Every structure is written in C-alpha cells, then in structure tokens.
Amino acid sequence: xxxxxxxxxxxxxxxxxxxxxxxxxxxxxxxxxxxxxxxxxxxxxxxxxxxxxxxxxxxxxxxxxxxxxxxxxxxxxxxxxxxxxxxxxxxxxxxxxxxxxxxxxxxxxxxxxxxxxxxxxxxxxxxxxxxxxxxxxxxxxxxxxxxxxx
Amino acid sequence: xxxxxxxxxxxxxxxxxxxxxxxxxxxxxxxxxxxxxxxxxxxxxxxxxxxxxxxxxxxxxxxxxxxxxxxxxxxxxxxxxxxxxxxxxxxxxxxxxxxxxxxxxxxxxxxxxxxxxxxxxxxxxxxxxxxxxxxxxxxxxxxxxxxxxx
Numbered sequence: 001x002x003x004x005x006x007x008x009x010x011x012x013x014x015x016x017x018x019x020x021x022x023x024x025x026x027x028x029x030x031x032x033x034x035x036x037x038x039x040x041x042x043x044x045x046x047x048x049x050x051x052x053x054x055x056x057x058x059x060x061x062x063x064x065x066x067x068x069x070x071x072x073x074x075x076x077x078x079x080x081x082x083x084x085x086x087x088x089x090x091x092x093x094x095x096x097x098x099x100x101x102x103x104x105x106x107x108x109x110x111x112x113x114x115x116x117x118x119x120x121x122x123x124x125x126x127x128x129x130x131x132x133x134x135x136x137x138x139x140x141x142x143x144x145x146x147x148x149x150x
Numbered sequence: 151x152x153x154x155x156x157x158x159x160x161x162x163x164x165x166x167x168x169x170x171x172x173x174x175x176x177x178x179x180x181x182x183x184x185x186x187x188x189x190x191x192x193x194x195x196x197x198x199x200x201x202x203x204x205x206x207x208x209x210x211x212x213x214x215x216x217x218x219x220x221x222x223x224x225x226x227x228x229x230x231x232x233x234x235x236x237x238x239x240x241x242x243x244x245x246x247x248x249x250x251x252x253x254x255x256x257x258x259x260x261x262x263x264x265x266x267x268x269x270x271x272x273x274x275x276x277x278x279x280x281x282x283x284x285x286x287x288x289x290x291x292x293x294x295x296x297x298x299x300x
Contacts, residue, residue, distance in 0.1 A: 010280050013163045013190075017197040024200045040163075040280035047167040047282045050174045053203045130160050130190035132197045 001030065001146060004075040004100065006061065006090055007037035012083050014107050014132040016044040021132070022079060022105070022139060023054045029146050031077070033057065036064035061090075068097040075100040076149040080121075083108035088117040095120070101149055107135055122148065151180065151296060154225040154250065156211065156240055157187035162233050164257050164282040166194040171282070172229060172255070172289060173204045179296050181227070183207065186214035211240075218247040225250040226299040230271075233258035238267040245270070251299055257285055272298065 003026045005019050019035060026033045034057045035045055042058045049055045067073045078100035080091040091104055104118035106125035115125050124142075126134035142148070153176045155169050169185060176183045184207045185195055192208045199205045217223045228250035230241040241254055254268035256275035265275050274292075276284035292298070 010163045013160045013166060013194055016163060016167060017194045020198045021200055043281050043283050044163055044167045047286055048170045048198050050171055051203060053201060131193050133193050136197055 001032070001077070001149060002075045003031040003033045003145070004064070004078040004094075004098075005033065005035045005037075005081070006064070006078060006094065007035070007041040007081045008061075008084070008086050008090060009038055010041045010044055012108060012129050014128045014130065014135060015041070015081050015083070016048055017132045018105060018107070018135050018139070019045060019079075019081065020048060020054050021136060025139065026077075026145055027054065027056070029144065031145070034059060034064075034075070036061045065090075065093060065097070068094070074098055077101050077103065077145060079103045079105050082106045082114050082118065084114075085117075088114060091118055091121060103148075105135070151182070151227070151299060152225045153181040153183045153295070154214070154228040154244075154248075155183065155185045155187075155231070156214070156228060156244065157185070157191040157231045158211075158234070158237050158240060159188055160191045160194055162258060162279050164278045164280065164285060165191070165231050165233070166198055167282045168255060168257070168285050168289070169195060169229075169231065170198060170204050171286060175289065176227075176295060177204065177206070179294065181295070184209060184214075184225070186211045215240075215243060215247070218244070224248055227251050227253065227295060229253045229255050232256045232264050232268065234264075235267075238264060241268055241271060253298075255285070 102121040104121040107128045124138045252271040254271040257278045274288045
C-alpha cells in the first residue's frame with residue numbers, strides 16, 4: 001500500500017507535527033509513505049526527523065502533481081493538508097488525477113468553509129494553529145488507515 | 151552533561167524543527183536533554199516525535215523557571231529559542247538563575263535587535279520563518295556542543 005502526504009506552504013506550525021504523526025501511523029501499518037511539499041515544508045520535515053525514523057521519502061510538490069498527471073505513479077491513500085483555499089485546490093487536483101482515496105487534514109482558525117469545500121473526502125478537521133492536540137485526537141479516532149483503502 | 155531547550159510560544163514553524171534537530175545532536179553527544187515550553191510548544195515536539203527518538207524529557211516552561219530559581223536543578227548548556235522580545239527575556243532569566251552556558255537560537259524576520267540583546271551568549275542566528283535550512287547550517291558549524299561546556 002502506498003500513501004501520499006501532500007503539503008502546501010507551512011505557515012502554521014501544526015502542519016509539520018501532524019504530518020510526522022500521521023507518517024508514523026502509516027509506517028506502522030506497512031504503508032510506503034511519500035511526503036510532497038514545497039522547499040520549506042520538506043525542509044521542516046527533514047530537519048524535524050534528522051535520523052529518518054518517520055520520513056522515508058520526500059518529493060517536490062509540483063513534480064509530484066506532474067507525475068500524477070502523467071500516470072507515472074499513484075497511491076492508495078492521499079492526505080492533503082489544508083489551511084487555506086490553496087489546500088482545497090490541491091485536494092481537487094489530486095481527486096482529478098489519482099485513484100487514491102483522499103483524506104482532507106483541515107486546520108487553522110477558520111475551518112468551516114474548508115470542510116465544506118472538502119466534501120467527498122474523509123475529513124480530519126480541528127481548529128488548530130499552534131497546538132496539534134485537537135487534530136491528534138481526530139487522527140487517533142481512525143483505528144486503521146489500511147481498512148479505508150479497501 | 152545536561153542540556154535544556156527553552157521554547158516560547160511557537161508562532162514560527164521553524165522552532166519545533168530546529169529544537170528536534172538540536173536535541174538529536176545533543177543526544178548523540180551524550181547529553182541528557184530536557185525540553186521546556188508552553189503547552190503548544192511541548193505538544194508540537196511530542197507529536198512530531200511520537201516514538202520519542204529525539205525528545206526524551208519535557209517540562210512546563212514556568213515550572214522549569216521555578217525549579218531553576220529554587221536551585222532544584224541546573225544544566226551545563228541552555229538553548230533559548232528567540233524570535234521576539236519575550237525570548238530575550240527568557241535568556242536574561244536563565245542567565246540570572248543558572249550556571250549553564252547559554253546559546254541564543256535566534257530566528258524570524260527581524261533578527262538584528264535580537265542578536266544585539268543576546269550579547270554574551272553563543273549566537274546561532276538566521277533569518278528563517280518557514281524554512282529551517284539557514285539555521286541548520288549555523289548549527290552544523292558547531293562541531294561539538296560538549297566542548298563548549300568546558
């Protein structure tokens with residue numbers, strides 16, 4: 001099973017922490033996890049995990065979208081990190097290009113419109129900017145990510 | 151050898167990544183590392199490192215300052231994370247309460263006044279908000295943190 005974590009610009013501190021937390025859960029379930037983001041998002045992940053315990057494979061976000069569009073790769077499960085409209089655009093892009101089941105990971109201050117724009121995906125959402133605890137509670141509520149791909 | 155990482159409010163995404171990066175370096179040099187911060191800062195650290203590979207011991211920032219003031223604990227090396235005036239206040243507090251050699255880890259957009267206010271400490275400083283790479287370069291420039299405590 002293959003999973004993709006797709007991250008936009010990391011303005012909000014919770015994004016990197018939640019990505020690492022989800023990556024660990026997916027690794028433990030046997031997923032091969034790829035993290036895609038812009039330079040800053042990838043740099044935050046790699047510096048947060050210098051011994052690569054959680055983050056095994058990273059790739060540039062634009063290159064990732066290109067490879068999905070050209071059908072050079074695909075995933076079973078795709079997590080899109082959303083704290084602004086650009087996040088919901090990435091979600092729509094993935095839905096149009098990939099066979100993956102999509103999970104919208106929604107955070108920030110004003111989450112209601114983002115939840116509405118993510119209909120049709122599995123929703124993990126909490127008001128969270130600096131403290132990832134409410135998002136973590138939602139993530140822990142899912143007992144098996146593998147089960148969702150079936 | 152004991153080291154303390156002291157973190158204020160995590161508005162800027164680089165703080166957590168850099169703390170994890172430094173903690174790993176210190177662990178590898180044999181330091182016993184304690185991370186002190188407010189709830190959000192600690193939650194970001196713990197969720198970023200769910201298997202506790204890097205972060206072994208955390209404590210509330212106010213409780214930490216209290217314990218330093220009461221001489222219930224002390225450290226050989228203390229890293230204070232500074233991206234605003236409140237960070238330089240924590241640095242001054244640690245200097246007055248602890249025997250530790252202090253390292254000011256300065257980041258954000260406007261670092262010059264923060265560098266000036268941190269005179270007398272070892273300075274690790276870079277303009278960095280979303281991307282920790284310039285700070286990492288400074289950290290990697292220090293070959294041995296243990297050597298600095300002597």
